[in-house]
Amino acid sequence: MPSVKMGSRVTRLIRNFNVENRAHQEISKAKPKAAPRHPSSSSFPQEDIPATSISEEIRQRNDPLLSMLKDVYVESKDPVSQGEAGPVVKKVEQETPRRALKYSLPGDTYGFFDVTDVPKGKLSLVEALTALNNHKRMPKTWTPEKLAQEYSLDPKDAKALTDFFFPFDVKIIPPKIEDTKQIKDS
Template sequence: MSNMGARITRVITNFNLENRAHREISKLKPRAAPRHPTSESLPQHNTAGNMTEDINQRNDPLLSMLKNVYVESKDPVSQGEDVSTVNKAKQETERRLLKFSLPGDPYGICDVTDVPKGKLTLVEALTVLNNHKQLPKTWTTEKMSQEYSLDPKDAKALVDFFIPFDVKIIPAESAKNKQINDS
């Protein structure tokens, strides 16, 4: 049935094709817009040969002006950004000894003895968060930032956004809870 539909559409599209083509060919073509008079009056002397001659010619007035130019550039020093980048670089070069580490060499991790100030290892982060969870009044963000050389903002963000081992205890089954049977 689809073959029949293709034949019909082909017949309709090819109907009177030659006449339609001759009609399109015999139509008058649109004329191009006239050129602007200023573009016709410009001299056409800038050819490739003339350009190379112009480039290679010595222009003494321009050369003398160029000799008078002296450029000295310096990067502007913004006080806020420069001080903070220097402090960050200085802070990363200063290192502190580890407070806690894993015993032995688990998982093929190399022995790390010190870390940059302002950084924590994963074991230290978990220990700090556990201490804060168990004793929040003694392990405040200020104490964490002093003990581990952290920025107070980072210590607060660590406590607010990193919640490890949040254990939820589901109550025992009751008559209200129904189980789905595997039948």
């Protein structure tokens, strides 16, 4: 190990040798020249136009433009929905049908205590894990069609749920029982 420490010390010495002097040399070098401007930008010399003439031109009244602006007329109306011929009336959105939870966690666990029902076509986290576990343990009984019927799901969503999502699978590997040789103190 002493060679590693020695090597790092040598490299640190070489790296830090005369750092300040080298930095001053780099700073005092002549700066590179800027790239030449494109010819199209040089065709508009900025020095020829005084700033006062631009500000005067902005403040001048342009009668032809004003007359054209007066000819413009914008009329705006709210769109009328199909089937209505009067003023637009906001419709109250119908609530999606809801269903009671099949499974829930007891008590105040994970903040799910206040959820008592879910919209049809949706699952709570506990229900999703229960459905996936049932399908994994008994795939012939808990088919995607039965899951769709049980939880008011769309059949294609239930099929996708069983095809692409898997509950956690915990495998406990038992220790080896073989007699292993141990080193004994003598």
